[in-house]
Structures are given as C-alpha cells and as structure tokens.
Amino acid sequence: MEIVKLVLEYFKIILSWPVITGILIIYFLRLFKWPLSNFLNRMVKSQIYGLTVEAMTLSEQRKELPEPKADLEKYISENPQEIIEEYNRIFRGYWFERGYNLIFGTQILLLEHLLSKGTEGDFYVNLFSFYQDFLNRSNLTTTQMADYLGFLCDMKFIDMMGEGIDLCVKITPCGTDFLSYIKGQYLYSYKYKAF
Numbered sequence: 001m002e003i004v005k006l007v008l009e010y011f012k013i014i015l016s017w018p019v020i021t022g023i024l025i026i027y028f029l030r031l032f033k034w035p036l037s038n039f040l041n042r043m044v045k046s047q048i049y050g051l052t053v054e055a056m057t058l059s060e061q062r063k064e065l066p067e068p069k070a071d072l073e074k075y076i077s078e079n080p081q082e083i084i085e086e087y088n089r090i091f092r093g094y095w096f097e098r099g100y101n102l103i104f105g106t107q108i109l110l111l112e113h114l115l116s117k118g119t120e121g122d123f124y125v126n127l128f129s130f131y132q133d134f135l136n137r138s139n140l141t142t143t144q145m146a147d148y149l150g151f152l153c154d155m156k157f158i159d160m161m162g163e164g165i166d167l168c169v170k171i172t173p174c175g176t177d178f179l180s181y182i183k184g185q186y187l188y189s190y191k192y193k194a195f
Contacts, residue, residue: 092177092181093181095155096177096178096181096182099155099157099178100178100181100182100185100186100190102151103151103152103155103193104134104138104148104193104194104195105137105191105192105193105194105195106130106131106133106134106137106195107130107134107148107151107152108179108182108190108191108193109130109133110127110130110152111152111157111158111171111175111178111179112179113127113130114158114169114170114171114175115171115175115176115179117170117171119170120168120170121161121168121169121170121171122168122169123165123166123167123168123169124149124160124167124168124169125165125167127145127149127169128145130148131145131148131149134148134195137194137195138194138195140195149169152175155174155178156172156174156175157171157172157174157175157178158170158171158172158175159172
C-alpha cells in the first residue's frame, strides 16, 4: 500500500514539473513579447548549438537601406513604356481600392449580373430589383436609383446607352477588371459588403 502511495507521489512530482515549466515559459514569453519580437526582427546572425547571436542596431539597419536611383530622370527617359505601365497599374489599384471602399454589396451583385449578360447588358428597369434589395437592407430611402447607378457610372464600371424604356446598362472593361481585382484581393470577404 505504501509502495502505491510512493509511486503516486512520484508521478505527481514528475507530472507537475513540466506543467510548472510550461506555465513559466508562457509567462516569460508574454511578459517580454515586444522586446523579443524587436530583437528577432533585428537579428542578423545566430547559431543554435554554439549559442552565437548577433543583432544590428536600428541606426545600422538604416545605413543598409538601398539608395534610390541616383539618376531617376535618366531612367525614366530610357524606359518610358515601363514607367507608364507601372503608373497605370498603381493608379488602377488605387482606383479599385477606392471603389471597393465606397461600393455597396448589392452594387457588386449588380456588376456580376451585368457581367453574366455579356456585351448585351440589361435594361435599366430590370436592375430595379438590385436597387430595391439595397433599400430593404440599408433603410437609406433618400438614395435614388439614379444615384445608385450613378456611382457605378462615375467609377466607369458601367455605361448607360439609349433613352426611356430602351435605356440599357452594360458593364465596362474597367468594371470587369474591378470584379476580377476584388475577387483576387478579397477572395472571401467581397461578397459580404454592407447593403
């Protein structure tokens, strides 16, 4: 009987040390989280078994930053097409991000609907269901359908052609690119935009 008690006491001691050690390690890591993180970000050289660790100071890190091109004007004059393409890419990304920050979820659904219609587009009156869905979700009764679609026109995502009951709405190449962009950048969340 005493042997069983002795064995149980022995197991309690063995099992408690890893738990206590684990708790102390977690406490240490939480207490020194930011200093350790900053140190690891500055670390340049390390060894595991020899325990050699070397870190750079922030001023040394700043010295190693690459200098901008000394002759930027020369680079631009020698590579005008690359500069124009890069500018267009950056501006398009800015334009699409701006559009995504302002667009409503039902407007994204409307763009997807127009994309499915192809080059023929759809009649203005057939898009009323998207506007009605927007009103039901948002309770923004002061927004008119002309404003609802006007935003998409201003962003150059759609074009409207014709007059009266023949008014047709088509998605533009910019609108198609916008949908492609948000599906790539916001793979899961673009469908959950408000309203």
